[in-house]
Amino acid sequence: KQEVTQIPAALSVPEGENLVLNCSFTDSAIYNLQWFRQDPGKGLTSLLLIQSSQREQTSGRLNASLDKSSGRSTLYIAASQPGDSATYLCAVVTQGGSEKLVFGKGTKLTVNP
Amino acid sequence: DAGVIQSPRHEVTEMGQEVTLRCKPISGHNSLFWYRQTMMRGLELLIYFNNNVPIDDSGMPEDRFSAKMPNASFSTLKIQPSEPRDSAVYFCASRVDRGNTGELFFGEGSRLTVL
Numbered sequence: 001k002q003e004v005t006q007i008p009a010a011l012s013v014p015e016g017e018n019l020v021l022n023c024s025f026t027d028s029a030i031y032n033l034q035w036f037r038q039d040p041g042k043g044l045t046s047l048l049l050i051q052s053s054q055r056e057q058t059s060g061r062l063n064a065s066l067d068k069s070s071g072r073s074t075l076y077i078a079a080s081q082p083g084d085s086a087t088y089l090c091a092v093v094t095q096g097g098s099e100k101l102v103f104g105k106g107t108k109l110t111v112n113p
Numbered sequence: 114d115a116g117v118i119q120s121p122r123h124e125v126t127e128m129g130q131e132v133t134l135r136c137k138p139i140s141g142h143n144s145l146f147w148y149r150q151t152m153m154r155g156l157e158l159l160i161y162f163n164n165n166v167p168i169d170d171s172g173m174p175e176d177r178f179s180a181k182m183p184n185a186s187f188s189t190l191k192i193q194p195s196e197p198r199d200s201a202v203y204f205c206a207s208r209v210d211r212g213n214t215g216e217l218f219f220g221e222g223s224r225l226t227v228l
Contacts, residue, residue, distance in 0.1 A: 031214045043117075043204060043219040089156070093214050100146065100169055101217060103156040 002027045002094045006104035013080055014112050021075040021107050023090035028068045031093040034101065035064050035075050038087045047075070047088075080111045115139075117220035119205050125226045131193040134223045137186055138207030146217070147180055147190050148204040156204075162188065163210060195227045 003026045013019050023033070032051045036044040048057045048064040050073070056065040063076040073090055087108045091101040118137040126132055138145050147159040160170040162182045173180070177196070182188040192199055202222045209215040 034217060036219075043221045044206075046216050046218060049216045091217075099144070099163075099210060099214050100158050100161050102158075105155040 002092060002102045004090060004092055004102050004104035006088075006090060006107050008107060009105065010108040010110070012110040012112060015080060015082060017080050017111075018076070018078050019080055019109075021077070021088050021109070023073040023075070023104055025071045025073075025092050025102075027094050028071050029095040030068065031095055031099065033064075033066055033073050033090060033092045035062075035073075036089045036091065038089060038106070044089065077109075080109075082111050082113050085109055085111050117205055117207050117218055119203075119220035119223050121223055122221065123224045123226075125228065126195055127228050128196055129194045130227075131191065132195045132199075132225060132227075134190040134203050134205075134225070136188045136190070136205030136220060138188070138205070139218055140186070142207035142209050142215075142218075143185070144208050144210045144215075145182060145188050146206045147188070148206065148219075150202045150204060150222070151200075159190070159203075192225075195225075197227045200225055200227050 005024045030052055034049045035047040038044045050057050050066045061078040066073045087106040089106040091103040093099050120135045143164050145162045148156050150156045158172045160180045161168050165182045180190045202224050204219050204222045206217050206219040208217045
């Protein structure tokens with residue numbers, strides 16, 4: 001059974017800092033991995049989707065990498081801003097079963113002005 | 114595109130009442146998911162439809178929960194009778210699955226409180 005873990009559960013950084021959020025998964029046979037952002041009281045907003053054949057994806061100040069063999073992904077946020085404060089979740093779609101996403105519990109990021 | 118549309122956004126009801134949550138997926142998306150989110154358990158998949166057919170309902174808690182997708186543009190999640198432990202935010206999400214598994218898009222959620 002696929003399990004997704006995100007460490008740390010919470011992170012607080014000063015504005016302007018570059019930071020890395022971590023995601024690990026137990027079954028490396030995945031179709032893809034997706035990073036989401038969730039603001040309080042809101043739905044999830046898709047940030048980046050990495051297919052299993054890719055190693056990274058970039059969007060603006062965000063860069064996500066994927067290492068399937070080690071079961072890890074990182075989300076790099078450059079020059080963090082207070083508006084980046086949110087909970088970040090990663091999710092994977094595993095091969096060999098129904099094509100559902102399994103989510104981690106997220107990392108709550110606070111960027112202090 | 115308007116995105117995934119859910120209604121109602123908030124629902125407060127009493128134990129034992131029937132609750133119906135509604136979802137309109139993004140036009141052209143052929144897979145639809147219902148998730149439940151609580152502080153204790155995070156995001157849990159309840160049921161997943163592909164081309165209007167339920168594919169995986171292993172997450173549906175018990176017989177009190179049922180979901181339907183009568184056509185490609187509408188789905189409902191029904192709880193009857195509701196219980197306080199059903200209080201949560203219920204999300205609907207949709208994506209395109211043709212060959213590759215696509216990017217998943219979420220609605221704003223329906224916050225359910227059962228008293």
